[in-house]
Amino acid sequence: MESFLNRYRHITVLLLVICAQLVLLAVQVKNDQDVRFIRIWTISAVTPVARLVEGIRGGGAGFLHNYITLHDTNAENRRLKDELGRLKMENIFLRNELSTADRAKALQIFESATPSKTLAANVIAIAPGSDSKVVTVNRGSLSGVERGMAVVTPDGIVGKVTAAYPTASMVQLVTDPEFAAGVISQKNGVRGTLKGQGTPTCKVDYVGVDEKVEPGEWFYTSGDDRIFPRGFPVGVVRSVRDGANFKEISIDPSGVRHGVEDLLIVLQGVHQNIPQAPPANQPVYLTPQVPPIAQAPAEPGQQPAAAPEPAVGTEADKVRGFYKAVGEAQNHTYGVGPPGTKPPDFNMKLPPARPSGAAAPTSGTGDRSVVPVNPPQTPPSGKVPDAARRANQAAGAPPGGIPKE
Amino acid sequence: MSYPDGRILLNSQREGQVSRFRFWVLLAVPLAAILFQAYVPLFFQFLRYLEVPMLVVVYFAIMQRSQISGLLIGAVVGLAQDSLTTEPLGMYGIAKTLVGYFAASVGLRLDVDHPVIRLLLCFFFYIVHKFFYWVILRAMFGKPLPFDIQNTLVLALLNAVVGVSLFHFLDKLREPA
Numbered sequence: 001m002e003s004f005l006n007r008y009r010h011i012t013v014l015l016l017v018i019c020a021q022l023v024l025l026a027v028q029v030k031n032d033q034d035v036r037f038i039r040i041w042t043i044s045a046v047t048p049v050a051r052l053v054e055g056i057r058g059g060g061a062g063f064l065h066n067y068i069t070l071h072d073t074n075a076e077n078r079r080l081k082d083e084l085g086r087l088k089m090e091n092i093f094l095r096n097e098l099s100t101a102d103r104a105k106a107l108q109i110f111e112s113a114t115p116s117k118t119l120a121a122n123v124i125a126i127a128p129g130s131d132s133k134v135v136t137v138n139r140g141s142l143s144g145v146e147r148g149m150a151v152v153t154p155d156g157i158v159g160k161v162t163a164a165y166p167t168a169s170m171v172q173l174v175t176d177p178e179f180a181a182g183v184i185s186q187k188n189g190v191r192g193t194l195k196g197q198g199t200p201t202c203k204v205d206y207v208g209v210d211e212k213v214e215p216g217e218w219f220y221t222s223g224d225d226r227i228f229p230r231g232f233p234v235g236v237v238r239s240v241r242d243g244a245n246f247k248e249i250s251i252d253p254s255g256v257r258h259g260v261e262d263l264l265i266v267l268q269g270v271h272q273n274i275p276q277a278p279p280a281n282q283p284v285y286l287t288p289q290v291p292p293i294a295q296a297p298a299e300p301g302q303q304p305a306a307a308p309e310p311a312v313g314t315e316a317d318k319v320r321g322f323y324k325a326v327g328e329a330q331n332h333t334y335g336v337g338p339p340g341t342k343p344p345d346f347n348m349k350l351p352p353a354r355p356s357g358a359a360a361p362t363s364g365t366g367d368r369s370v371v372p373v374n375p376p377q378t379p380p381s382g383k384v385p386d387a388a389r390r391a392n393q394a395a396g397a398p399p400g401g402i403p404k405e
Numbered sequence: 406m407s408y409p410d411g412r413i414l415l416n417s418q419r420e421g422q423v424s425r426f427r428f429w430v431l432l433a434v435p436l437a438a439i440l441f442q443a444y445v446p447l448f449f450q451f452l453r454y455l456e457v458p459m460l461v462v463v464y465f466a467i468m469q470r471s472q473i474s475g476l477l478i479g480a481v482v483g484l485a486q487d488s489l490t491t492e493p494l495g496m497y498g499i500a501k502t503l504v505g506y507f508a509a510s511v512g513l514r515l516d517v518d519h520p521v522i523r524l525l526l527c528f529f530f531y532i533v534h535k536f537f538y539w540v541i542l543r544a545m546f547g548k549p550l551p552f553d554i555q556n557t558l559v560l561a562l563l564n565a566v567v568g569v570s571l572f573h574f575l576d577k578l579r580e581p582a
Contacts, residue, residue, distance in 0.1 A: 009473075010472040010473060010506075013472075013473050013476065014472070014476050014502070014503075014506050017476055017477070017480050017502050018499055018502060018503070021480065021484075021494075021495040021498045021499045021502065022495070022499065024493075024494055024495045024498075025493050025494070025495040025496070025499075025541075025545055026545075028493040028494065028495075029493060029545065029546070034493075034494075035494050038484060038488055038494055039488040039494070041488070042439075042484075042485045042488030042489060043488065043489070045436065045485075046436070046439060046440055046443065046485075046489065049436065049440055050440060050443070050444050053440065053444060054444075123447065124444070125443040125444050125447065125489070126443060126446055126447055126453075127443070127489055127490045127491065128439075128442040128443055128453075128458075128486055128489055128490060134490070134491050136443070136489070162491055163491070170491065172491065
């Protein structure tokens, strides 16, 4: 017997190890219970190293951002000085276009605004496997996190905690095929079950074909699942089709649309009402800008002349107008000429702008849409009394009287 | 370290050179591999297709030329990898145990310092690993997942190329003979 074991020692050990793991698997599958201590060991071993690596990465990225890119900024500044006006204008435009919504600030605001008690967390790892929809966050049971807690962002729900370890937790994302949550539509209050599909979109199941759901409609958590408090945004309906028994509703989950990095774990959920309007961060339709006020009403059937400059605008519009006026005054065209070309003098005094009410000349022909660019060179003959001047201004005459033609 | 006459098949098991590693290498390298698998794809999505823990198991198994050592490393790494998923413990554990055992068995008969042999071993054992995992999924959980052969072959080739470079780096952590 001993010689037999010695001879087949390797294969015996292999069979023992395989059998042990098969038993482990079978016990877990049969009892639907997890072997927690092995997971705790691994998570406890991996999490500190992951935090250390994340710290080094964050520090390195900060160093690169603060120092290396400053070199680029200096070079860019020199280039800005060379090209002056044009790049300054671009800079102002870009500044206006910069998004002011800082993600961390948004989280903080949301955290203070929502009645639910939440805990901010960061994603530090994802579950291995190419089709995995599970992430690990840096908050665990020591921070009060428990299995089954909801995970959200200001944009919408993200997932739920499937396991809480002392220093970390695992979060199943809404896109995971095994994820499910109770949802309700905003307009008609249609209830359904949100299910992940393993793809970027989710579906809402168990909605009868006679219910009314439209593309573009928002779904919110219904609170029926006892995981997500009622009233958190879930996503917007992408498409609706009638199936055999239920509608086939495809939904674009709003919480994971821009990736998952910073999130909030709902420690104590408070149900809220379903809002009447879609979430505030949705794109809002804006009507076209108000056209400049006409100097005088055009006669019926008369075509307007060249489009006048807008009377109102942003700070950038004012700066652009100033640069344009400076360029025109010195016969300078921006963007033309080799590098090193002498820029226009931006410190020169421009002639004062003509009041808008006096822009249109009152010629006898009635063509009031032609606006003179330069003030009349010929001074008016004789002085106009104040009363007469005010009357002329009210009628649209330039200050100083009507120029002679 | 290749054999001077250019042979890739050894005449006997005794001819093979057993590599030894310090304890911290045996601990840190698998941990780093698991961490890589869990952390790096957060920033580089395409790197999630690299099965670095499997490559590490294959390396230690073939270099130590011990089947028991290979299967134990495979079991530990596999169970640790299982712990970071929501699947039951043992899925990757069994697959990597078998890979560790068979890699060590093959390593006894081949010149495992030869780059071509390493490339072929990584390619072959990636497919074996994937196949065992697929079998366990179907047999234990009845999940009707298809075995995508074309995709597996491409990923096996990718992992094999990375594996050769990784093995070259890990060679520097061997204790001098």
